[in-house]
Amino acid sequence: MLVNLRAYHRPRTPAEAVALLREGRTALLGGGTELFGLDDDTVESVIDLAPLGLDFILAHGGEVRIGAMTTLKRLAEAPEVATLAGGILARAICQAAPATIRAAATVGGTLAGNKGGEEIPTVLLALGARVTLAAPEPIKMPFELFLSAKADHLAGALITEVTVPCTDQRAGFAFVSRTPADRAIVCAAAAGARVAVGGMGPHPVLGWSDAATQAISDHRASAEYRRWVAPALVRRALAEARGEVLA
Amino acid sequence: MKITFTLNGAPVTADVRANQTLLDLLRGEAIYSGKHGCETGECGACAVLVGGELRPSCLMPAARVDGRVVETAEAGGRPNRLNPIHRAFLDCGGVQCGYCTPAMVLATEQLLRQNPSPTEQEARECLSGVLCRCTGYVKPVEAILRAAVLLRGEEVPPVDRPPSGVLTPDGSGPAADTRPPAASGNTIGGEAPAALLERTLEGDPLKVVGRPQPKLDGPRLVTGRPAFVADVEVRGLLHARLLLSPHAHARITRIDATRARALPGVHAVLTHHDIPRVSYTSAGQSWPEPSPHDMRSLDDKVRFVGDRVAAVAAETPEIAAQALTLIEVEYEILPAILDMEQSTLGGASIIHDEPDSRGFGHFDFARNIAAQITATHGDVAQGFAEADLIVERTYRVPKVQQTSIEPHVTITYLDEDDRLVVRTSTQVPFHVRRIIAPLIGLPISRIRVIKPRIGGGFGGKQEVLIEDICAHLTLATGRPVKLEYTRAEEFTAARSRHPQIITIKTGVMRDGTLVANEMRVRADTGAYGSHALTVQSNTGVKTLPLYRAPHLRFECTTVYTNLPPAGAFRGYGVPQGAFALECQMDEVAHLLGMDPWEFRAKNWVRVGDVNVLSKKMNEGKEGYAQEIASCGLAECVAKASAAVGYGQPKVSPHPHKKRGVGGAIAMQGSAIPGVDMGGAWLKLNDDGSFNLLVGATDLGTGADTVMAQIAAEVLGCQAEDILVYPSDTDLTPFDTGAYASSTTYISGMAVKKAAEEAAWEIRKVAARLLGDTVHAEQIRLDDRKATAPDGRSVTLAEVALHSLHVANQQQIMGQASSVSLKSPPPFCAQFAEVEVDVETGQVTVLQMASAVDCGRAMNPVMAEGQVEGAATQALGYGHCEEMVWDEAGRMLTQDLRDYHIYEAAEMPVHHTFLVETHDPFGPFGAKAVAEVPTDAMAPAIAKAIVSKNVAPHGDPVQGGTRRYIPITCRTMLAAECSASRPDLACQK
Ligand SMILES: Cc1cc2nc3c(=O)[nH]c(=O)nc-3n(C[C@H](O)[C@H](O)[C@H](O)COP(=O)(O)OP(=O)(O)OC[C@H]3O[C@@H](n4cnc5c(N)ncnc54)[C@H](O)[C@@H]3O)c2cc1C
Ligand code: FES
Numbered sequence A: 001m002l003v004n005l006r007a008y009h010r011p012r013t014p015a016e017a018v019a020l021l022r023e024g025r026t027a028l029l030g031g032g033t034e035l036f037g038l039d040d041d042t043v044e045s046v047i048d049l050a051p052l053g054l055d056f057i058l059a060h061g062g063e064v065r066i067g068a069m070t071t072l073k074r075l076a077e078a079p080e081v082a083t084l085a086g087g088i089l090a091r092a093i094c095q096a097a098p099a100t101i102r103a104a105a106t107v108g109g110t111l112a113g114n115k116g117g118e119e120i121p122t123v124l125l126a127l128g129a130r131v132t133l134a135a136p137e138p139i140k141m142p143f144e145l146f147l148s149a150k151a152d153h154l155a156g157a158l159i160t161e162v163t164v165p166c167t168d169q170r171a172g173f174a175f176v177s178r179t180p181a182d183r184a185i186v187c188a189a190a191a192g193a194r195v196a197v198g199g200m201g202p203h204p205v206l207g208w209s210d211a212a213t214q215a216i217s218d219h220r221a222s223a224e225y226r227r228w229v230a231p232a233l234v235r236r237a238l239a240e241a242r243g244e245v246l247a
Numbered sequence B: 001m002k003i004t005f006t007l008n009g010a011p012v013t014a015d016v017r018a019n020q021t022l023l024d025l026l027r028g029e030a031i032y033s034g035k036h037g038c039e040t041g042e043c044g045a046c047a048v049l050v051g052g053e054l055r056p057s058c059l060m061p062a063a064r065v066d067g068r069v070v071e072t073a074e075a076g077g078r079p080n081r082l083n084p085i086h087r088a089f090l091d092c093g094g095v096q097c098g099y100c101t102p103a104m105v106l107a108t109e110q111l112l113r114q115n116p117s118p119t120e121q122e123a124r125e126c127l128s129g130v131l132c133r134c135t136g137y138v139k140p141v142e143a144i145l146r147a148a149v150l151l152r153g154e155e156v157p158p159v160d161r162p163p164s165g166v167l168t169p170d171g172s173g174p175a176a177d178t179r180p181p182a183a184s185g186n187t188i189g190g191e192a193p194a195a196l197l198e199r200t201l202e203g204d205p206l207k208v209v210g211r212p213q214p215k216l217d218g219p220r221l222v223t224g225r226p227a228f229v230a231d232v233e234v235r236g237l238l239h240a241r242l243l244l245s246p247h248a249h250a251r252i253t254r255i256d257a258t259r260a261r262a263l264p265g266v267h268a269v270l271t272h273h274d275i276p277r278v279s280y281t282s283a284g285q286s287w288p289e290p291s292p293h294d295m296r297s298l299d300d301k302v303r304f305v306g307d308r309v310a311a312v313a314a315e316t317p318e319i320a321a322q323a324l325t326l327i328e329v330e331y332e333i334l335p336a337i338l339d340m341e342q343s344t345l346g347g348a349s350i351i352h353d354e355p356d357s358r359g360f361g362h363f364d365f366a367r368n369i370a371a372q373i374t375a376t377h378g379d380v381a382q383g384f385a386e387a388d389l390i391v392e393r394t395y396r397v398p399k400v401q402q403t404s405i406e407p408h409v410t411i412t413y414l415d416e417d418d419r420l421v422v423r424t425s426t427q428v429p430f431h432v433r434r435i436i437a438p439l440i441g442l443p444i445s446r447i448r449v450i451k452p453r454i455g456g457g458f459g460g461k462q463e464v465l466i467e468d469i470c471a472h473l474t475l476a477t478g479r480p481v482k483l484e485y486t487r488a489e490e491f492t493a494a495r496s497r498h499p500q501i502i503t504i505k506t507g508v509m510r511d512g513t514l515v516a517n518e519m520r521v522r523a524d525t526g527a528y529g530s531h532a533l534t535v536q537s538n539t540g541v542k543t544l545p546l547y548r549a550p551h552l553r554f555e556c557t558t559v560y561t562n563l564p565p566a567g568a569f570r571g572y573g574v575p576q577g578a579f580a581l582e583c584q585m586d587e588v589a590h591l592l593g594m595d596p597w598e599f600r601a602k603n604w605v606r607v608g609d610v611n612v613l614s615k616k617m618n619e620g621k622e623g624y625a626q627e628i629a630s631c632g633l634a635e636c637v638a639k640a641s642a643a644v645g646y647g648q649p650k651v652s653p654h655p656h657k658k659r660g661v662g663g664a665i666a667m668q669g670s671a672i673p674g675v676d677m678g679g680a681w682l683k684l685n686d687d688g689s690f691n692l693l694v695g696a697t698d699l700g701t702g703a704d705t706v707m708a709q710i711a712a713e714v715l716g717c718q719a720e721d722i723l724v725y726p727s728d729t730d731l732t733p734f735d736t737g738a739y740a741s742s743t744t745y746i747s748g749m750a751v752k753k754a755a756e757e758a759a760w761e762i763r764k765v766a767a768r769l770l771g772d773t774v775h776a777e778q779i780r781l782d783d784r785k786a787t788a789p790d791g792r793s794v795t796l797a798e799v800a801l802h803s804l805h806v807a808n809q810q811q812i813m814g815q816a817s818s819v820s821l822k823s824p825p826p827f828c829a830q831f832a833e834v835e836v837d838v839e840t841g842q843v844t845v846l847q848m849a850s851a852v853d854c855g856r857a858m859n860p861v862m863a864e865g866q867v868e869g870a871a872t873q874a875l876g877y878g879h880c881e882e883m884v885w886d887e888a889g890r891m892l893t894q895d896l897r898d899y900h901i902y903e904a905a906e907m908p909v910h911h912t913f914l915v916e917t918h919d920p921f922g923p924f925g926a927k928a929v930a931e932v933p934t935d936a937m938a939p940a941i942a943k944a945i946v947s948k949n950v951a952p953h954g955d956p957v958q959g960g961t962r963r964y965i966p967i968t969c970r971t972m973l974a975a976e977c978s979a980s981r982p983d984l985a986c987q988k
């Protein structure tokens, strides 16, 4: 419960939102699926991003631009995304969150939050996505850079959009989970020869060698297991990206 | 903040707070169909349609619905105005407790608007995000598909299961040659059931019992009417919160609530200084409870992370939460025991060192032993000396949680006479009243406990978990108080299934004859010993005698640790024992070079055998030897194994995946003999309807409907004519409660007897009305009429009017209680087909089958629903559920993402069979049904993954066998995958 949340802002522009953000003790509101589930008494106001016009999917100039307020459901169902890299982004989204959550959670909240799973960021990483922040001036950066220091980048800034290069290149996605619909413990995504691995550390990383060094242990799997299973998943993602049939 | 939105077609203007959720807003608008099941979006019980999309209302800021269209289950209809989706859910048995039902109905609505002809997979996926712990999703999915047909305006056949046929007690005999196999079948996902029962309705003497009567309280549940504890508006209600211990083991050296009490809006803060110190057990059992009295409502010592420290009642949940942060507590931290194997080591700290705790039976608090049990028959030492082969193995089973979707919730208030009313989600209303009386210092006569509909229990609510503290707060403030657990509190401060380490030593002759079986168990009851003795006695007493052996021995030590307490959980000790025993039987058969099923069949019990251990141990005392009077085990095995193709080659289309099948059997009891008791009272109304007042506690299983069916059968009317009013300590007769598979068997028998008493009075009046020549004995009650042999009849309404208003006036009624020294065991066989990915160790369960001998199925659709729900919980037990804690004893699995229960889209195909036998003791031949299918699925899965096909080199004895569950990747270490599974290693 956000016991001390008392003020609700509806800014009209990203700049207004950033200005409000700088006042402190405040949080940006995407879909609220993470924020409103928190037990946090430090949040005193929220900044609703809905009026900023960030709910869009635009394909042009060799890339797909996805507004930060686009819901995961809309994204997974968009024709532009269905064909993108063999549809692995849509697949990862449906694996990641149940339908009720997809209808509410936003792309911006999923990338900025801390409770989202590994599937979506891993796929975005493999696809070479870029993140645009408003701080309040727009800053566009590769997704790996954003991930490497997420908290710093988000201090006093908000995500406005994510861009994914259009590619008709095949891609691949493989994961292991406790049960078929459970979130991934470890997952790998490949676009051509570019591989990203998620679930090994605090955030997904590009390339296999980095991932192997940092394996974490938690209640779902040990570090040994993660290290043991990751190469198989990487192999599968790459094989799928090469067009080999797998399941 | 002012907002305007459309709610179920009508415009609404509301003033909302910044932190208010849509769920809260809707409840304020008297919309109760959105339920609270968690705070973090996982359960979906709160889901409503916003702009036509189903989403959790608990996470949606109320401010966000400004200008939007919101639809809730209330829009769909009323109990007397059902729509086709409602009808389909009721007819298919898609509703059990009903807590998840409004969300499921809305999910169906959303799907069918967009897609009038969904596939089964689409139907399953539309439930994504709505968890159900009762149904196993089979029947809800069936309901969605049926609703689609109805809405397309097409014809649907009635949902019908042929009535119970009566097999001879052992499941064979004349029935086998005069009728087709007595099983009703139902599958999800697979092809159409091959062997649906072909028996016909004609010729069955029973008219109501044995038929798929839709749930009588279903209409209110599908339409989202306010039926549950929290669905009431109480003026002046205060909100309670508990301060829970952050330490696994500590003494409270100072506690000061001054600042919390000073906070405006706080009405009471209670610490151990403020209430009398009374020892009790929270186990909801018959008096005297056979569990140690080792708890206090508030204590000066905390024994697990999540133990109570203080309680607050305040005007709003926010103020209550804030008050918790203002309570100053200083702790002296004590060494904690988090591993049951260390509890009894010398030098371990003593968890119950207080002088006022009282044990039960054999115990030793100084060594952290909550209960010790031994039960023997014959002399195992002699048996082992005679045996050709002795096999000894150790098995481990985890701590898992009941996870009812409705958390524990209680509202207490003082009525107009200042009597305390406790409205609570419980399986044991009468035990609640008796157990809290001394804690709060009120006589039993000044307490009334009401159980409204409850959203699942599964044993977790056979516990007086929060009623005491809620009542204390009402007494302290004079105000109504509501206390509702959060999901995290369910995982940290409620109950769970006892984890165990089980060693079995088996002595067997070369020809496969068992001579001795010994089970030694260490069990972990956590910080308190609720059900410590009784759950564990079942582990041996209800499992070992499944196989005949002249020498049996069971021994168990249940120890305390500084972990959340264990308690009752469906199966009550048997899932643990059955896992070990069934794996052991395979290991022994393997060493003998025998087929495991041939080995089992050679040794399993049959009709006429006597469960000798049940005489040695029953609720902590001497019990009653149980003779097996009916047993359909062979039929169960045949059905379940055939359904999953046991013995056929299983080949995955993927080279890196292998498939295998495993199976297991189990037995349970029907009620606790000589202890469980239920009463029923029935009266005839002017129009020929009846009020039936029963103590029996329907926890979502459909017991009320079964009670009505039983009464209607006897009284010659329809189930709808029986108005059931259950479990209210002021109004209904006593009942021990809904546990130990007792409701149909015990309470059902009480209803039958009460109905017979009323029926006799009806016959007498009817005989008078029909003239001198007719005797009461000759009158037949049928079709809402009392009919004489010559065909003349009077209606029940005429009988009622006459006896109430005309002559020899009397209230026709019947009353009875029932208790039984017999506890006829239901049996089951469960099989699973799994696929193992040899490169990742991931296990996927592809299909499962459960065949249950439940005596006569009183309501076959509901009985199937019980089997499907139980098997799904057992699937989780074997495959993915596990409570995990860190080195400080803090639960790491505190929400339904970390603790995973199966959801609809990922469910394996499930084949269900009711193998009906006629038991001579139960009402109409019934035995219990709801617990036994939680017992054998976990071993079936564990065996499937080491079956020959999957692990050709995995010699079950050399280490290839799975001797522990769950089968998650956490336990699939690289080392194990390569060392003990050469087949896995070579593929890498
Ligand atoms: C039961 C459940 C299961 C889930 N499973 C998965 C899963 O397996 N995989 C997965 O990926 N996700 C999963 N999710 C979703 C995930 O956990 C988050 O809830 C979701 O992605 C957050 O999106 P949101 O738009 O609702 O964010 P919000 O709750 O609105 O915000 C989340 C955080 O991000 C910040 N924020 C929001 N928008 C922006 C922005 N534009 N710029 C900067 N900061 C912003 C907020 O201030 C907040 O700190 C699941 C969610 C639930 C409830
Ligand atoms: S999802 Fe809202 S209460 Fe659980």
Ligand code: FES
Pocket (backbone or CB within 6 Å): B095, B096, B097, B098, B099, B100, B101, B131, B132, B133, B134, B135, B405, B455, B456, B700
């Ligand atoms: S019927 Fe679904 S949770 Fe009970």
